[in-house]
Amino acid sequence: MTKGAVIYEKGSPDVFKWENIDVPDPKFDEVLIKNTAVGVNYIDTYHRRGMPHPWPVPDLPIVLGIEGVGIVEDIGSDIIDFKKGDRVAYALPPHGAYSEKRVYPAKKLIKVYRSFDEIRKDARQYILKQKVISLKDYKRVIGN
Numbered sequence: 001m002t003k004g005a006v007i008y009e010k011g012s013p014d015v016f017k018w019e020n021i022d023v024p025d026p027k028f029d030e031v032l033i034k035n036t037a038v039g040v041n042y043i044d045t046y047h048r049r050g051m052p053h054p055w056p057v058p059d060l061p062i063v064l065g066i067e068g069v070g071i072v073e074d075i076g077s078d079i080i081d082f083k084k085g086d087r088v089a090y091a092l093p094p095h096g097a098y099s100e101k102r103v104y105p106a107k108k109l110i111k112v113y114r115s116f117d118e119i120r121k122d123a124r125q126y127i128l129k130q131k132v133i134s135l136k137d138y139k140r141v142i143g144n
Helices: 043-051 116-130 135-140
Strands: 001-009 016-021 030-039 066-074 085-089 101-106
Touching: 016 085
Parallel strands: none
Antiparallel strands: 001 016, 030 066, 030 101, 066 085
């Protein structure tokens, strides 16, 4: 069981209830993320208060929030761009960021790198896997 900030009615910040929530297993095109940081976007205050906004908000009860960073804990069956342990970020609906864990569509995620060396490692793997360039050119461009 994981915790989330659930609202059952529109209103001030005191409508949030920190409680256990059910987080489903990821579908074929989703990942399960353990949030390490979430953003409080100004539009979240609109959604919490029930003010008009172009992005639709699902019916209550709901866990709000559309921005976060976290670690991939599980992946759907069709996911090839992410693996368990990857650091990822997101900043689009669906809502659900105000939680310890959440399921999110993989096509809306971006990978967050810790260092330039990590970027180089991924680039090497991609280039060799796709056979984009010859091994000789790869060594000249990327290095060892």
